[in-house]
Amino acid sequence: GAGGTSYEFVGDVTASPDPALRQLHQDGLKEVTVPGADSDTTDAGIGKTTGVIFNPAPLTSDKFVVTGQPVQVDGQQQLLSGSARFLFATDSGHISGWTEQGPDGQIVRHNGPAKDMFDGTAQGMNFFGIALEPGGGDTLWAADFGAAPQIRQFDKNWRPVPTEGFANPFATGDPIDPADPGRGNKARPGDPAPFNITTIGDRVFVTYATTKAPDGGPATEFDAGEEDSLDAEQEAAAQDRPDRGKVAEFDAAGTVVRVLDDQGRLNAPWGVALAPPEFGALGGKLLVGNFAGAGRILAFDDGTGDFVDYLRDDAGEPLAVEGLWGLLFGNGESLGDAD
Template sequence: MLNRLAVIGAGAVSAAMVAAAPGMASAHGPESGGHGPHGIVRTDLASDQPDVGKIHDDKLKNSWGIALGPTTPVWVANAGSGFATLFSGATSHKGVSEQSPIKIPAADPAMTGQPTGQVFNTTKGFVIPHTGKPAAFIIAGRDGTINAFNGGTSAVQVKKVTGAVFTGIGLIPTRHGTVLAAADARNDRIDFFNSNFQQISLHGAFEDHRLPADASVFNIQEVGGRTVVTYEVGSAYADPTSDKIQGFVDEFSNDGRLQHRLVNPGVLQEPWGLTIAPRGFEYPGDLLVGNFRDGKINVFDPRNGHFIATLRDDKGHPIVIDGLWGLVPGNGVAGDKDDVLYAAGPNHQANGLYGILSAK
């Protein structure tokens, strides 16, 4: 895992996101097709690469976390540039368009921010100091920062945890109230913060003692009424030819009790992206898990963790997105509600990419 973080270097993680999708109730059993025979259409919308997508933006660098609210543009956190880029459109009625980017502060003011996971705040808590306003978006940083935004051209740094490398973030409704959970990949732990951004302890919650010693927490999100935590296996990244299991995904109750682990027939390869497939997508109501390592998106039954399928195009080929990070359903402002939006850091995280997946 630390080898991968070293590759990221000064620029790299989210997106946590809000899964604006039906509750976590699978509509399909194992190997069922859903809309499967029709296939998925992938459309790249924006990138820093020439001739990729419809919009060129040099701030798209290692596009990681992706989040949106019910009526907002989609936010794409770019760990390689220190900005969140905002997009709307790409619906059945509108072409894609871009709004002004938001600067994400770094732990060291002389450095560039490294935003990773992010989440839209659905609560009245998490008020930004000296503003009286709750954060609209909360963004984690690979430099151990938590930043919050509610207006202006820049987010506000509300927390810094020395030595932490936050690679994922989520808002979790627990019996203690809604807490902010940040996945610290360097120290293999989840840090928790109350609605005042004060760090708290949830003793024994969201832990899986059956994990191998070289597994490290990678992402945490509330998805369809449960908390889902992904783990990467560090030694596997050091050996790209390894056939070892290279990731795990656990489902917890929102109070931190382990419910089950996704059954992994070798398909989890550094899993990070998480969402529930929306109603008009393939496998509606099932859990989509995106792999950073091989760029594939696998489908699991959220009720029991059983593997169902890998998303494929209309020719039966797996959908592969180089450097895949975040996944989130569209909201009708950015993408249609039946679509799934994605962010990626292709070419070993040197570039950035935002796009859309649609059922054919």
């Protein structure tokens, strides 16, 4: 995504038997307009696209159905309806879906808008990442970094429902429900809160950025959508120990499995990926990208959760991509090499 638009690509699979897929290119679907987001970087901007996920359910399924999605085909408007192929989230609190099922069941891949399916702006929600429950795909999770930061849960009909599990292990506020300690505590400004949620197989990873109170505002309120992080210069001054984030692994039921031993190296972490075995010295390692600071990618031992090293360039220096967001290996078939 870029601002209020998601750009779609295929190819870049160097060993593909199909010559057309060896080069990165776009087909008939080049861009999708995302509700609740735009490219305006001033205070007048309505929001930005923060998360996009693929929904593997058949287009004819009843999971996350979109109806009446407009698209122009050969100068004529069609209304598409079907299970969403892609789901989008914005930091303005919107969740939308895009389908490619035409009126007669045919595949229609043309530029057009996604359909707005949930708007949490009135509740102060700011979504920074989304993920589908492993396995059935009937549940959608969203990392809300807004006025009441937490993992939100939605059913297959786009309806918000009580979140099962995913208690914040770093929250220091009052119990959410004194009668049910398993629900954990409320977060307070200064605590790490969910910044993204990612699935790898049947595993679920939640990255946490450090929250803060608004400048000059009440110390008990959150500066919604704004993380407390260090820039690259401040990060270097802290000897690369910004200590501005955490990563926890959960099972599919929302029970915490472990917390990665980052040793204070995280700085608003967002992207998480598991490197394939063929990925050189870091093959099989769990990779976590810092959004803030220099934008470094940390590698963790997937067995112990211990920090191992940074992803490094040809000169042996830690790779740095300021503003780094997602991490994703290709599928080796239609988009990107698997390694």
